Amino acid sequence: MKPITILEMITPQEQRFGGRYIDLTVIDDAEIKSGGGWLQLVVEDDDGDVGRLFVVTFEQIKTSIEGKLGFGSRIRVLDPIFMSFTSEQLSGIRVFEPKCIAYLDGVENMCRFCGEENANECKCSKCGRKYCSEDCIELDQSKMMHDLICYAV
């Protein structure tokens, strides 16, 4: 199998990239999309490009992903499928079958802002999310609108 990147996958039509794989780091908390049925994640590939990943949450796959997909998780998606919609919010990589996800070693205590590993030094005083430094807390609040997700997880 050959690797592929998010940028290489972006196509105007739905496309399945057979024989390819993409390694992704989850950089967002898992969220069930309104209407249900899909788990929506923001992911980053090894080039640092960011995209969306949608995983079907039907019962069959639910038990296999529970607790494994969240901030800092690393996964390999096999034979990835890219789907494009007029609404960019819905465009992204889609996973329909549990066997298309392999779980890699996650990033331990990933800093919410810079992605650094082993961020045990600092926590947001309100929600408890972890950071490597006070600077990263401040930058997350001023540049990344941390307030929008500042609630207990």
Ligand SMILES: [Zn+2]
């Ligand atoms: Zn940091």
Ligand SMILES: [Zn+2]
């Ligand atoms: Zn917070």
